Amino acid sequence: MNALESLRMAFQGVMSNRLRSLLTMLGITIGVAAVIILVSVGHGSAVAVQQRIEDLGTNILSVTPGGFGGFGGGRAQRGTQSQVTELTMKDVKALQSTASAPDIKSVTPVVNGTSVTITYNGTSYSPSQFLGTTPSYEEARKSPVEAGSFFSDADEAGHVSDVVLGETVVANLFSGQNPIGSSVKINGHAFLVVGVLKPKGTNGFQDQDDIAIAPLTTTQDLLTGVTGGLSQIIVEARSSKAVNDAEAEVDSILTPTHTSNGTTTFRVLNQASLLQTTSATTHTFTVLLAAVAAISLLVGGIGVMNIMLVTVTERTREIGIRKAIGARRVDVLGQFLVEATMLSICGGLLGVAVGLVGSRFKIVGVQPVVEAYSVFLAFGVGVAVGLFFGIYPANRAAALRPIEALRYE
Amino acid sequence: MSDRRWPAVALENVSKSYGAGEVAVHALRGIDLLVESGDYVGIMGASGSGKSTLMNLIGCLDVPTTGRCLLDGLEVSDLSDVELSYLRNHKIGFVFQSFNLIPRTSALRNVELPLIYARVGRVERRERALAALASVGLADRSSHGPQQLSGGQQQRVAIARAIVTDPALILADEPTGNIDSAAQREILQIFDDLNASGRTIVMITHEQDVAAHALRVIHLADGRIVSDERRGPVPPPPPLPLQDAPSLALGTLRLGEATS
Numbered sequence: 063m064n065a066l067e068s069l070r071m072a073f074q075g076v077m078s079n080r081l082r083s084l085l086t087m088l089g090i091t092i093g094v095a096a097v098i099i100l101v102s103v104g105h106g107s108a109v110a111v112q113q114r115i116e117d118l119g120t121n122i123l124s125v126t127p128g129g130f131g132g133f134g135g136g137r138a139q140r141g142t143q144s145q146v147t148e149l150t151m152k153d154v155k156a157l158q159s160t161a162s163a164p165d166i167k168s169v170t171p172v173v174n175g176t177s178v179t180i181t182y183n184g185t186s187y188s189p190s191q192f193l194g195t196t197p198s199y200e201e202a203r204k205s206p207v208e209a210g211s212f213f214s215d216a217d218e219a220g221h222v223s224d225v226v227l228g229e230t231v232v233a234n235l236f237s238g239q240n241p242i243g244s245s246v247k248i249n250g251h252a253f254l255v256v257g258v259l260k261p262k263g264t265n266g267f268q269d270q271d272d273i274a275i276a277p278l279t280t281t282q283d284l285l286t287g288v289t290g291g292l293s294q295i296i297v298e299a300r301s302s303k304a305v306n307d308a309e310a311e312v313d314s315i316l317t318p319t320h321t322s323n324g325t326t327t328f329r330v331l332n333q334a335s336l337l338q339t340t341s342a343t344t345h346t347f348t349v350l351l352a353a354v355a356a357i358s359l360l361v362g363g364i365g366v367m368n369i370m371l372v373t374v375t376e377r378t379r380e381i382g383i384r385k386a387i388g389a390r391r392v393d394v395l396g397q398f399l400v401e402a403t404m405l406s407i408c409g410g411l412l413g414v415a416v417g418l419v420g421s422r423f424k425i426v427g428v429q430p431v432v433e434a435y436s437v438f439l440a441f442g443v444g445v446a447v448g449l450f451f452g453i454y455p456a457n458r459a460a461a462l463r464p465i466e467a468l469r470y471e
Numbered sequence: 472m473s474d475r476r477w478p479a480v481a482l483e484n485v486s487k488s489y490g491a492g493e494v495a496v497h498a499l500r501g502i503d504l505l506v507e508s509g510d511y512v513g514i515m516g517a518s519g520s521g522k523s524t525l526m527n528l529i530g531c532l533d534v535p536t537t538g539r540c541l542l543d544g545l546e547v548s549d550l551s552d553v554e555l556s557y558l559r560n561h562k563i564g565f566v567f568q569s570f571n572l573i574p575r576t577s578a579l580r581n582v583e584l585p586l587i588y589a590r591v592g593r594v595e596r597r598e599r600a601l602a603a604l605a606s607v608g609l610a611d612r613s614s615h616g617p618q619q620l621s622g623g624q625q626q627r628v629a630i631a632r633a634i635v636t637d638p639a640l641i642l643a644d645e646p647t648g649n650i651d652s653a654a655q656r657e658i659l660q661i662f663d664d665l666n667a668s669g670r671t672i673v674m675i676t677h678e679q680d681v682a683a684h685a686l687r688v689i690h691l692a693d694g695r696i697v698s699d700e701r702r703g704p705v706p707p708p709p710p711l712p713l714q715d716a717p718s719l720a721l722g723t724l725r726l727g728e729a730t731s
Contacts, residue, residue, distance in 0.1 A: 064590075067587050071587075074575070074576065078574075078575045379571075380573055380574070382571075383571045383572075383573060384573075384584070385532075385556070385559070386530070386532060386559060386571075387559065387560065387565065387584055387585040387588065387632065387633075388556050388557070388559045388560020388561070388585050388588040388589060389556065389588045390553055390556040390588065391552055391556075393556075393588055463532075463533070464532045464533075464559075465527050465532040465533040468532065468571070
């Protein structure tokens with residue numbers, strides 16, 4: 063029996079019970095489509111997170127105190143040598159010097175206020191971030207105001223008690239009222255709300271709108287104290303291409319004054335390295351989704367096996383007839399295997415189509431991004447699963463003794 | 472000219488039982504049977520007498536519990552699965568009481584099926600299948616499915632399928648059991664013609680007027696042969712070449728090649 067005859071015979075088998083064949087294919091279709099869509103969603107959210115990080119600016123360097131020991135690693139060195147481990151306004155001035163740092167566009171000092179509570183009309187709220195900084199923050203961090211205005215350099219220089227609030231903070235304190243021009247109490251000190259930041263949403267880790275920003279001088283005066291160092295210096299390079307040069311300049315300027323026991327006591331965080339960290343995280347997420355989808359593919363395969371078993375049982379008599387007129391074991395095996403393959407391939411192709419169409423729609427706020435490998439992998443695995451689970455019923459059909467098969471009613 | 476050294480079928484002390492121990496059912500109890508090439512044997516008996524079991528053993532669909540079963544001088548139990556398939560395909564043609572056509576498959580396709588398993592090429596296959604259908608008078612029904620054919624027509628398609636590979640032995644299990652008397656006459660005429668062209672026929676029936684066509688009638692009861700009656704001589708092998716039987720020319724020509 064040649065390949066063409068096998069195909070023709072299998073095609074007749076598939077077409078002789080269309081509904082059943084369709085339902086079998088559906089299992090594989092759903093499995094393959096699920097893999098493609100879920101991997102696309104995973105990849106899509108990874109792309110979205112990276113996009114948001116890139117939105118922060120790929121030309122941004124963040125200088126924080128501490129060694130290379132990871133987050134907070136600098137704390138161990140504090141105390142005895144605090145004068146060298148902390149970042150100060152002196153460092154900011156040094157970095158702002160265009161002569162020694164030609165690639166740096168702006169330098170923004172930031173202090174983090176801890177346990178800050180904002181009160182308005184008896185309502186209290188503690189934002190997850192309270193920053194004291196200079197007006198250049200607005201551009202460096204791409205945090206423009208939506209209403210009102212950012213505080214000015216004059217406000218900063220004059221220790222004015224202005225504050226700019228994120229949307230989450232506004233929602234928690236003002237319940238629909240216009241906050242601009244209102245006076246709020248921050249840890250007991252009166253501040254004037256001058257602006258509301260444009261919402262940024264979540265960056266995948268925290269709500270970026272749960273924030274309040276006040277002038278650096280005022281924050282140091284009233285909340286953090288003048289003696290404490292800066293939490294962070296945001297350095298904006300002239301362009302994203304210049305970011306590595308800028309990093310080298312930051313290093314060369316700060317290293318002479320910030321070295322303890324041969325190691326530097328500050329850390330420069332490049333957005334590129336942040337991107338790497340997040341892609342590792344989102345990769346794990348994608349793998350998780352793919353695993354879930356793989357299970358549905360397996361279930362689809364078991365569906366094929368179930369239907370093939372039913373088919374074999376239902377067609378036992380036919381198998382008996384075929385054997386009585388001279389079909390060999392391999393003929394019967396071949397026929398059912400080709401049928402299973404045909405169903406798997408059709409189901410797989412349909413699944414690819416559904417997956418590709420489904421990936422065009424936004425799913426729970428994520429725009430899926432199809433990855434080519436997932437399409438081929440899902441299709442390949444889908445067909446393999448269908449084939450694998452088709453072998454057992456096909457083998458059972460082929461092994462039947464003709465008389466047993468013929469007697470079967 | 473004709474090789475008559477081997478009988479077409481030889482059974483030696485064949486028994487067949489189903490189940491084991493106390494509940495065992497003995498379908499056949501020590502059958503000895505020789506069927507000459509070219510004979511037309513009718514097997515009669517009440518239901519449960521073992522006729523169908525005997526037929527299944529002769530047709531290599533089943534294996535005996537004890538005893539030897541030889542087809543064309545070949546011991547069946549020695550043959551592999553592939554050899555048995557070859558035997559069923561090339562040496563034996565089956566005609567069943569319930570026709571056993573493949574459903575939703577055209578008459579032509581049903582008749583082609585044994586040739587497909589015999590790996591016969593597409594063009595030759597079609598030719599031979601059409602010739603076989605023509606020989607049973609159904610050339611104009613080749614594209615009809617089993618459900619579009621009457622019982623008699625279905626049985627004739629089944630006969631065409633049985634003879635398309637040109638087997639020397641035709642086994643028929645109550646071939647006229649499910650069809651009306653007019654169609655029955657046509658079917659029996661076909662068997663007579665097949666026998667006249669040199670084929671060995673073993674037919675199960677429980678009707679006397681059907682058995683009247685046979686040259687030898689064997690009665691079975693309780694798995695034993697109770698009577699064996701010769702009603703006519705075994706016809707001599709047909710003269711070669713066979714030009715006077717155009718409807719079966721293809722089959723007899725090949726049979727002639729094999730025996731010359």
